[in-house]
Amino acid sequence: MKRIVEDLLQLVAKEEERTSCLDPIPTCHSSCNKVLLCSDPGDPKCHRCDNKCHIGDCVVCDKQQLVRCGCGKSRVFIQCINLKNSKPLQQPKCDKICNKKMLCGRHRCQDKCCTRASHPCNVICNKRLQCGHKCMEVCHTHRCPPCPNTSFDELHCFCGREIIYPPIPCGTLPPKCDQMCTRKHPCGHTPRHSCHSEKNCPPCAELVDKHCMCGKEALCNVPCHQKDPSCGRPCSKQLRCGTHNCIKLCHRNHCQSEKDVCIQKCNHARKLCGHACGTPCHGKTSCPPTLCTVWVTVKCGCGRKSSQLLCPLGSDNADIQKRIKEKGLSGIVTGILSGKKVDIGKFMELKSIGNLDCDEECQKDEWKRRLADAFGVDTSSPIDQAIREMYNPFLKEQVKIEPEFISQLEDQMKKLIHSVQASQAKSHQHVFRAMRPNHRRIVHELASYYNCQSWSQDPEPQRQVVVLANRNSIIPSTSLTDLNNPTKRLKKPI
Known part of the structure; x- marks a missing residue:
């Protein structure tokens, strides 16, 4: 509490009376109660000096205050010695990580109590370039710039005939060479391609003779690099059941695994x-009564x-x-x-x-x-009409357009069935030449009337049809060609 000096002088003993302006000002016995520097005078909870009335500055406050950190997410205690008018001389920091995305879009800010408005990334890109070096630019959103490294060594093709002289920017491909490749193939054939810088040569295209995967047939004009040529025929090896043969097309290894049935x-x-x-x-057990x-x-x-x-x-x-x-x-x-x-x-x-x-x-x-x-009078009986209705409309329409083609197909299928019946083999097959899709459809549909199996193989335009005749194949009593020929008469019913 402040007092008037005249009132203080009345309380002072006569021997302590001031005789000069230089004499010390007397103090009272009350508390100082001044607002300390750490607090705001307008704050009702401000810290005050608890010492007795004294001359000079008040002592430093030894208390603590709860103050917002720099990012504003937390409140921390701070010694009053570090405050002035309730404001910290140095902004306190919390332990929370910012974790905001950097401008690069890849990394996140790992600073504690971050106060930045924008977050430019200062991390090195370090992406691997095509040449094998790493990008040393600051992290960026665009494509990495070309490698700045430069080589001062000559760059030549594999055989050494073509050369590029330095300086050579990093990533430059070896020069093209028109000379024949000088490398040796594992198969022993002479390379037929130009010199190249790739590690491996293209597959050897030399035509050789090889056995198919099932080992039944020796195939001619097979590219050397083709490891597993197929004859396109069913495997026909006997299965473990002892009654059936493998129906898979030409293949390697066993027809069945140990778990297969x-x-x-x-x-x-x-x-x-x-x-x-x-x-x-x-298997070989007796058939169930079904x-x-x-x-x-x-x-x-x-x-x-x-x-x-x-x-x-x-x-x-x-x-x-x-x-x-x-x-x-x-x-x-x-x-x-x-x-x-x-x-x-x-x-x-x-x-x-x-x-x-x-x-x-x-x-x-x-x-x-x-x-x-x-x-x-020659007339068609109901039986003749039933025979005519045996073939579908598509075949009856095609035989009028291409009678010679269908006649050749029927002759070939008859020969195929006769060859099976005359031999001890279970089946014979015939591979037709490559033909158009419409002709292939005719072969497939006509084969069903002879009880023959048919399938297509090889890609276009060399796609072929394979017809397989077995013991159950039959020759229709009336061919499609005979039905279309008006000069031929059908047999009278008995």
Whole structure:
């Protein structure tokens, strides 16, 4: 508390009275209570001097204050000796990392208590250039500039004929050379390409003879670099099941791994009907008692009407099979399955097998046929019409456009089937020459009527069709060429 000097003089003893302006000013016994330098005078919580009334500056405050750090994210305690008017003489810092993205977009600021508005990156780029050196520019967003290094050594091609003289900027490619390559190939063939600076030579294109992967055929004119040539034929090696052969195309290594099982269907003939078993491969064990799923065609006596039904002899109904044997109908059923005309009137009692009776239309057709034979008139019977409907519309249209081409195809397929039947081989195949997509479609669709397999191989424009005939292949009773030839007469029905 401030006091008037005159009031203080009244309290001072006479022996301490001031006689000169130079005499010390007397002090009271009250507290100083001045606002210290560390605080703002307008702050009600400011720090004040606790000492008794004294002359001169107050002592330094030994307290602490809570002050915002430089980034403003935290508040820290600071000694009052470092403050003036509640403001720090040096801005305090917290331990929080800035973690803001630099202007380069790749790095982040790792400074503690960062106060910068922008963050330019000062990290060295250090990216690897094409030449192998590293970019020493400050981190940037654009592409790295060319390598500034320069070589003072001569740069020449592999054989040394072409030379580039220094100084040579880093990254310069070796000069092109028109001389033949002088390197030696591992295969021993002479290189047929120009000198190059690449580490490895291009694949050797020398044409040689090699065995295919399955080892069945020696292939000619195979590029030397081709390690696994294929003959394009099925492997046909016997599988572990002992009943099927491998259907994969020419390949290396084993046909099956130790964990693989045969996924083909059993082709053992059933005892009664002779159709294939059709169940998943069960090795050499006996076929399970299952229904035959083959559909057969049943016709009426004259052959005009027809119907599809499941194989009657392949049923698991023991009663039906017993009645078939008792009535002596096994031969008739065999005739039905082979496509022959038989009298199925005796099947009337076996309703589960099914039968077809001739109707009035059949009688009319038979009367017309006999009348035509009596007068020598050539007319097409319903059976002839059924034969004509055997081929799809696409083939019937193409045979009119290209009859010679289809005639050659049919002759070749007949020869292929005859060759299988005359030999002991299970199958024969024929590779047709490269042809257009439309011709390939004709081959594929026509092969299905001969019960032959077909597939395409090789890329365009050298794509070929391979036709495979086996023991089950057949020759249709009437060829597509004969149906299109008006001069040929179809055989009269018997």
